[in-house]
Amino acid sequence: MLGKTYERENCSAARTLEQVGERWSLLIVRDALFRGRRRFVDFQRSLGLATNVLTARLDAFVAAGIMERGTYSSHEDHYEYLLTDKGRDLAPVVIALTAWGDRWGAPNGPPIVYRHTGCGGQVPAAMVCGRCDQTVQVESIETQPGPGAGTGTAAAGRGKSRGRRQPRAAAQSRPTRASRR
């Protein structure tokens, strides 16, 4: 999709944007994840997209293994589009985009809240350390070359604090964690 645009980037964020960085792509994923959309006409009604644009996005998702195409009726042109595991794994991206928009672009408050089924708690996009299991602030993140490093990879660095206030998300209170579900 944006392959040629980010060609010289050896970066996983860039590779993700190559597959889901086109306009409307992540909103199509959002609709599939959280609004139960499957059929072409449902996506089209929900998003108000031109047929050619929606066709291009869905075809690209199928080609990339993000969605699978099935048929929901005997009319072979009545396709439905289902997220694969690869597609469903984009949920943290959608949630992170939503959390930022809620904080910085929702003057009337969040239009939608994501809640943990059963418990009812709100689902934010916390950054949690895989080793010590603490919530991580951006000032406490360093980058290092990984096994796939090579030409075009970022030099090691860190999120510098520069004495600024902590990002609001990181500054929010977070109680002691319980066991994982």
Next chain:
Amino acid sequence: MLGKTYERENCSAARTLEQVGERWSLLIVRDALFRGRRRFVDFQRSLGLATNVLTARLDAFVAAGIMERGTYSSHEDHYEYLLTDKGRDLAPVVIALTAWGDRWGAPNGPPIVYRHTGCGGQVPAAMVCGRCDQTVQVESIETQPGPGAGTGTAAAGRGKSRGRRQPRAAAQSRPTRASRR
């Protein structure tokens, strides 16, 4: 930036994409967050962007309050661009994009790993419940109208499981959590 494109969407993810959804926008934020880039020429060298494209992106970031423009020398045209709190708060978005690309688009392994300073643990983008503090799988997320709901807001729904395997991120082992940093 994409305001007119997503105009009818009352959705925080769409509002975020309006501000950072243009090509290169999130990679500029990545470079500012984790590669220490500040000066126009540094972003340009790092990303290989045309001057007019980079100018448009940085100007839009300043207009949106995502970056602040300062001068780093006596030449008034030598600007540096510093992320504001609003801009730094995009870190979870960049990390979530990176985590997905690492899992699904890095055949040689991650080019870069994000590590928690000191502890050295890898920083993933876990979805954690704000109430019960458990790691949340996409199947356990419901959406509800929030205070900013109105025309164009998604109907309530949930991430349906359809009996598929759990997304790999959610299926990863996560030990009991310690206190927050």
